[in-house]
Amino acid sequence: MSYIILYALLGVGLFVLGLYALIIHAHLLRKILAINVMGTGVFLVLVALAARHQDAPPDPVPHAMVITGIVVAVSATALALILMLKVYAATGKTELHDGKPD
């Protein structure tokens, strides 16, 4: 066991914190940020564990996965932000209404 595992634990912490924020907060921007925090947590777990064997070089595969994941996260965040602005423009609210039409 090495100190590197602490980063992985931190990743788990971020994931759960993000989840908490996603559930608790109603404001859409906070929800989007929470999703990003969760994502960062997952990436941290991936990358940190890749370096857990100190005698070997870090495993490059999780790094590649994280880069892919980041691009996906950026794309999704961009779409989410614009969608949020559109929701705001259409409803005047920064929150989701509870889905019952009319």
Next chain:
Amino acid sequence: MNLAQSLPLLVVASSLVPGAIIFFLDEKQTVARIFLNMAGALIKLALAGVMLWGIVHGYHYEIRLPLLPGIDLFLRAGPLAMLFVTLSATLWLLTTIYAIGYLEDSPHRSRFFGFFSLCVTATAGLALAGNLLTFLLFYELLTLATYPLIVHRGTEEARLAGRNYLIYTIGGGALLLLATVWLYTLTGTLEFTARGFLSGLDAVHHPALIVIFVLFIAGLGVKAALLPFHGWLPQAMVAPAPVSALLHAVAVVKAGAFGIVRVVYDVYGIEFAADLGVTLPLAILASATIIYGSVRALFQDDLKRRLAFSTVSQVSYIALGVAVVGPIATIGGLVHLVHQGIQKVTLFFCAGNLAETLGIHKVSEMNGVARRMPWTMTAFTISALGMIGLPPLTGFISKWYLGMGALDAGQNWVIFILAGSSLLNAAYFLPIVYAAWFKPSPSTWPHERSFGALETAWPLLLPPIITAALTLGLGLLASSPISPLEWVRFIASREFAP
């Protein structure tokens, strides 16, 4: 050979194909629609005749299509199937003629006749079904195809009647499905076999078989309008008269009764069913329905509702004949399938004529109507007397065999049911007949239409006259070799062979 094998399929297709084409006809293409209807009906009747001939001469007609893994869609023209096919083909032809006359100039005829044909397709299919799965398929098709006919008028009342009909029949279908699958998990086969295919099953399963029997009777009893499940039938009277005729005499109610016959004889086997002890409760249920329906009919002023409760009562004769257990009672029950159909269809034709021609809907409006419409009321009277069971009409034959069968099987109490029911039948039919012939007619009718020299349009008049003649003729010629009675004897001899 191949063509002969596919005859059962052709019988089904002979109404399916015209029906499918009719859906796409424009409202104004009356000639094409009539041609398709009549061609389909005549072809079906001809095919049925060919198969009857073939069966008498020892041919077998069956066809299989794979459906589920291990279970086929299976059509087979056995003697019992042919009884029902011939009946429905004959009555369909007449009902079609009647419907063409009845619905003249009314809207949505293409839709109507399309579903009408689908109904008969379903009836022919379930008559010819060689296993329970096929039966189930056409049973559900029948439910779906009749629904648009019941709501045909598009009123709120029709919608509610349709909804009620569905609550009963879809529920019944679900029970039937459950019973069928359950049975399949026990036996691994669903094929109808003379004298049943369950008697070899381990005794451990007997309680399950009793529950399955109850499910079957409940599922089929809905269409057959057995006692707690009859509620939809009087409500469905909002439909046009030809639909009522179809529901009561040709398709729906008969399908339920026919299903009970199938389940008791060809799934359980009558002797095994008697051993399980399920026939006596069925007989009691049927008897209760007979009396209940008659009593309710007594108090209806609306003519069609009175006829509807009469159906509730009369159809249960079939179940009663089955449940009494014995060759003679079986003959009575099965032959009543035919006789009740012919009689009841006549009555509904006549009721429709009264409504269409004079605007009469109520019994209390029928005073002296026989003088205005003598042909219609003659037909009505013959059928009503048949229903009561007056010799030599067809209804008498049924009741005679039922009574003899009950005595033969040692179930003497059934005699009292029959006698009581006949009295009640007389009580609700004879006043109508009396009023129509002997009471003075009012100066005006509720809503009279003129049809020239005839008392009403000829397509409306011809079918009841033919069916009334059949009621008389089949009664008189009951012992001739081509009568339904002889055919039923042939079927019964198969079920009760030593």
Next chain:
Amino acid sequence: MTGDLLGIPWAVLLILLPLIGGLACFLLPSLSKSLGLLCALAILVAVGGLGWQLAENGAQRYAIGGWGAPLGIDLYADGLSLLMLVMAALVGLGVSVYSSAYFNGDKARHFWPLWLFLWAALNALFLSADIFNLYVTLELLGLAAVALVALAGGADALNAAMRYLLVSLLGSLFYLLGVALIYHGFGSVDIAILAQRIEPSPAAWSAVGLMSAGLLLKTALFPMHFWLPAAHASAPAPVSALLSALVVKAPFYILLRLWLEIFSPTGAAPGQLLGQLLGLLGAAAVLWGGIQALRQTRLKLLIAYSTVAQLGYLFLAFPLGTSIAWKGVFYLLLSHALAKAAMFMAAGNILYFCGHDRITDLDGVAQRLPLTLAAFSLAGVSIMGLPPSGGFVAKWLLLETALRSGQWWWAAILILGGLLAAAYIFQVIGHAFTQADAPAETGLVPARMEWTAVMFAFAAILLGFFATDAFELIGIGAPTSGVSGG
């Protein structure tokens, strides 16, 4: 010649065709309709090719880049993938035809590339043998689906799209964390390799939990269905059809793969328990979805809740667990896809024609849109599970297994679900048959849109007659071989 055709990697083509089609539609918007339809036909041919290949040679594995698992990414096609691909190809073709009439102008310009990318995501997902690659396809699918929902415009649709996006991302992240744990625990992301290596461990169990939770959320199993009705109901009609018929099935497919191949050896006891739990949630979905559908006043919401209920059926096979039950589920996937596509298209036609979809005001639809009503009703027959439809075959197989194994309560759920379905479907039909007081025609529905719906409904009905052949094809590569016989 035959050998050459058999040698073509049809699987790769199935992914490339919609990708290229999407790119072409994006580059040349004025041609997008024709390009889209062409692409749909080409995909159908390719699926045919793949099916032929599978029938001749059995299950196929294709190493992209020539590396092979575990270093590279493999595509894997067996009977189950074929089923899903065929489903996507059929529904995709129909939706393309329908959309070519439904979308015009600027909407069409946005619809076609998004739809083709969504199709590419579906095909890639159904062919992937790599759990990280599945994550990428899931994201591609999710983003395209969200964008398509939002295409309807309006507050409801935007709101629903926003929620859908958040749920979709959340589900993906759960899934991805599970992938991370699996990779670090067992050193591969290839399903087949993992199936051999995996053994009960905290990482494996966490991964099972995380991935299942994420996928269940995405596939909207009760009580995680909260996002689905609004999204499916407020999207444009062809998109609703896509979402209900295909998109929600994709995460379910992944779950199925994982369940059948990786998770089943992670220890029998928790597996059994989880199976029962999934069955319970499925049963709750069947009942809840049915009751909610019955309570809806808007046609599209009714259909959306029907999807919630129908998805519930899919989970009844988990506690039953036999290969017959799985066959039932596979058939339900297909028949529900066809029937639900038909229903949403029919609803789209009604909306197009009447300008609203209030169920009580549907009077006269039977007279004015007879084909559309026929499509809705026939599709309803399959949804209710009446014979001879595909839905019936599925229900029969599930009922049979439930009764055989003595778990009669699942049979009761199946029967009750069918009754509820009948109730909500006939509620619509009943109102459609009533006579309109005053004819209020607003628009004419293009024939293409009516006929597509009818074709789908018919296909769902006729599906019942092809069960035997279909099960032979689905059985290629024995996708349920990991399942115990009892």
Next chain:
Amino acid sequence: MTDNQQTGKAFRLLLVLLLSAIAGWLAYAVLALSSSPAGLGEQVVTHLDTSGVGNPVTAVLLNFRGYDTLLEMAVLLVALLGVWSLGGIADYRESPPGPVLDTLSRLLVPVLILVAAYLLWVGADAPGGAFQAGSVLGAAGVLLLLSGWRLGNRFAGLLLRAVLVLGLGLFVIAGTGLFLIGGAFLEYPPSLAGGLILLIEAAATMTIGATLAALFLGNRPRVEPDK
């Protein structure tokens, strides 16, 4: 929410407990992983010399798992399609850039482009590569947009779209081409691998940069109705 503060509190407490339990369990699972055997690192190293690049991460991204990257380019494009299909924000105020921003962007943009090119080139053998380069390029685009620069009409149509699909398009074309000449899809012959990867990466860099900038703009560049 204010009326139900009591239930709100109870809910929060329950949620915190639940999430703590999840966190605890996940931490336990992660800790248990610390001794699990290594992943694919060794295999990557073994095959590195036939991959065409020296940087193992780039080798995984563009060669061993190049298919993931291909799909990821599609994700990027779909996000942009989604943003464009939303039709932009009507009341998005564009304030004129202040002098600092203006000057800074003039100075920074050329540098950023240079950095991007360097990152792209160096990615073959050291940390760097198309995504890093693309994001730097995207940052340059964002800076330009912030300082009021807009794409000219001549480029806002087909040309822009061509740049946006270049990354994915070239990837697909290369992959298909390779499989037409007899290999597997995306199977680079070792001799060509280095060049092909650089080519694909260059295209991807431009596309990523353009896409990110376009995503930031949040709206399809308007084309005057002149065609």
